[in-house]
Amino acid sequence: MMNPPRHSKDPTIASRRRLIWVLALLCGMGNSLAMAGEQVLVEGILDAEVHKFNEYSFSPFSSDGDIFTLGQLQLWSAWQISPGFQAYALGELATVESGGNRKTDSQIQQAALRYSSNSSNAGNSSAFYFIEAGKIRPPIASTSERRLSTQNPLIGQPNLLYAPYPLGIQLAGSSGWLDYRAALVDLPPIDPEYLPSDPGSTLRPDVGLGLTPLTGLRLGLAYTKGPYLNKDLNVDLPPGSDWKDFDQRIWGFEFQFSRGYAELNSELIFAQYDVPFQSGSTDVMGYFLEFKYTFTPRFYCAFRLERNEIPLVRDMGDVPWLAQKLTVHDVEIGLGYRFSPDTQLKLAFRHDYGDEVYGDGAYGDGAYGNEYAGAVELYPLGYSLSLQLSHHFDLMSWLLTER
């Protein structure tokens, strides 16, 4: 997948070791795991990607025309502690290479305890709920599943809302035509490339509600509100104010429709950012529209249209805070071929460009080393051509097979 590594940190030996330990443990425990096959699940996805960008591509990997490769392992495991009560974790190990430079990163993306009502009312009701606590899927963005290449009809992901996996507790469920989710999480959904990085940890509400008036049609709403700065920025805030006084507010609208061989996913967000020294909020809007059509059991096509107003909020030190927005459009179109239910190949073309939002503004003249300034000049006609081979595997099925 294209997006996650752009936020990756420098290689962290400790986290890599953790993941290697987990892998070694799983291999070493093969027989024990097989005997505990009803209580343990280990699955994963292996991705291999090749990208060719031009120098104007808005992609985070735009490598001045070099070929860019990515290899990624996503591994998740779940343990049935007791009926309805599960512990699970998702880890990622990725290595990228471009122009002779290689970078490896690993992260534990999710690690949580989940209680599910599945076992308590089995078969008697369509009502369902689960409660989970730990490092969880962010409830605000419905695009999280596209981080799994097997769920993503294309190779790139929507840039609509970058939502890191926060620590939190969530109640989610459905009953009849209604679904709901309510969570308290510790991190805002921000893209650290455009907003101050390392947001402070503080609990914020994150809620969502969905209606399914008929099978295949779902309309959803989501909302979250909370601080997005951090305490290190207090020194550059107006006297008497605290970083927690500046909120981010996001309203999300989800639309999903499918029938037969067609599938449409869409999301629209409005977001407001309170910016120090600014009288009003910085408001942005973004949406994506994604369509997939399956031609044959093996072939499908998809496209995604996206328009995002990216908030650019920066502490400039001795000058007032920057509060601007950068509008980025992108279109991705792709073809997919399934070799097997677990292995697929995708080919995708992505085109993007940015609207000009800076005139002779101070921030756009390069005085601050700003690489995002003057989007039109920097990224007039970006494109990328990408190939992705992905394979899903289920370790427990393999271990539970008699050979």
Add this chain to the structure above:
Amino acid sequence: MGLTTTTGTIHGEVLISHKLAAQRMRFRLYPGFKPLPPPTGPENTDDERTNVVIYLKSTPAITAVQAGGEAPQMKQVGETFVPHVLPIVQGTTVDFPNQDPIFHNVFSLSGTKSFDLGRYPKGDSRSVTFEQTGIVPVFCHLHSNMSAIVLVLDNPFFSMPDVEGQYRIENIPAGTYTIVGWHERSEPVEQQVEVLAGQAVELNIVIPITDDEPSAP
């Protein structure tokens, strides 16, 4: 059906290893907005022996026997295919009714039969005719934890054990046959058996054939 003077019966118990007896836990990393509880009831037993198929390898005498009856079904209920294993005779049309209040998208990429039924709502059904013999793994595009198997055979002399592990194949023309015990996670187990007219042969089948202690009922 009782015994006739020209046919016989094979019956017995099926035993499987502890490894085969294990069932995978249900878990979805992304549960989705409307996940469903699993089905309960007689069609959805936890006994993995009910997913074993006992069948006779074809001979000219039994391949010619015609199968009859209604079109078998493989339902989608509680995000599960029911039954999980469906043995049929080649040429049979199988219905895939959706009984869940959500979409499913049944498909197979098997070389024996490849199909994609698209998404259809509760109460609707799609059908597939299986012309060739072989194993057809079936999946759902929307729910990666859903899987099933259609086992397409060339004769109607097959049986699936009940929850007690007992199987019974009746009205077999007298003769010597190869009987096969099949489970999706094991190599097929084959044994020779002679069927005498008007008689019932008891034959227990252990899958796989190992020195390990098989699963207790």
